[in-house]
Amino acid sequence: MVKELHTLLVKANVAPPYVMVGHSFGGALAQLYIHNYPDDVVGLALVDAAPTDLFVRVSAWGKALDQKIGMFNTLAPLSSFGLLALSPNSIPNRGFPDEALAQYRAVSVATDYWKNTIIENEMFETNLAAIKSANITGIGDLPLIVLSRGTWDAMPGLTDEENQQARQAWSDMQAELLELSSNSRQVVAEKSEHFIQLYQPELVIEAILELVK
Numbered sequence: 001m002v003k004e005l006h007t008l009l010v011k012a013n014v015a016p017p018y019v020m021v022g023h024s025f026g027g028a029l030a031q032l033y034i035h036n037y038p039d040d041v042v043g044l045a046l047v048d049a050a051p052t053d054l055f056v057r058v059s060a061w062g063k064a065l066d067q068k069i070g071m072f073n074t075l076a077p078l079s080s081f082g083l084l085a086l087s088p089n090s091i092p093n094r095g096f097p098d099e100a101l102a103q104y105r106a107v108s109v110a111t112d113y114w115k116n117t118i119i120e121n122e123m124f125e126t127n128l129a130a131i132k133s134a135n136i137t138g139i140g141d142l143p144l145i146v147l148s149r150g151t152w153d154a155m156p157g158l159t160d161e162e163n164q165q166a167r168q169a170w171s172d173m174q175a176e177l178l179e180l181s182s183n184s185r186q187v188v189a190e191k192s193e194h195f196i197q198l199y200q201p202e203l204v205i206e207a208i209l210e211l212v213k
Helices: 002-011 025-036 060-080 098-108 113-122 124-132 160-180 201-212
Strands: 018-023 041-047 144-149 184-189
Touching: 002 025, 018 025, 018 201, 025 041, 025 124, 041 201, 060 113, 060 160, 098 113, 113 124, 144 160, 144 201, 160 184, 184 201
Parallel strands: 018 041, 041 144, 144 184
Antiparallel strands: none
16 A cells, blocks of 8 residues: 555655654555555645554454444445445444534445445454564654544443443553654644544644644
């Protein structure tokens, strides 16, 4: 994915330097991009980025992911037969605000959407491990802004205790991302869950503009 993004930027004649912005798994990919192409990037914004050792530090994360994949496996055949298009409101909300939820449901009725979502989620742990194996120790003094969620919706399939442990571990790992750069700061989005760019987009915009300046 990192190689494909680099190829895309080259072929589209989008010349460096770049400010990279990565949400969730995209945050891990952004770190690998900087590791592979260090001269191309001048700033990084991590938007509730997934830590590369997530599954190591939070053992229950795999359990929650299996629960989510199970739900996707139920929805995939319904989408293939066009049944979800008849009842888009049956597609569960994954934490989106109303406007984004409507857009998400519209996209979700596409035939291959759920099939691709299942594949992506099944590869999540493997992909994070692959990035971790690159041994990215830091990005020097590259300007880094870490935006982190301020609220936590309970993860399906986990007990209250597991959810509390996952929340604390996620918070700890978000703070640890600051150690990637000697020029970093953290912004906690008090009104946002995982999708900060949807709940409080102004925070993401401000971070990007700050890095560009």
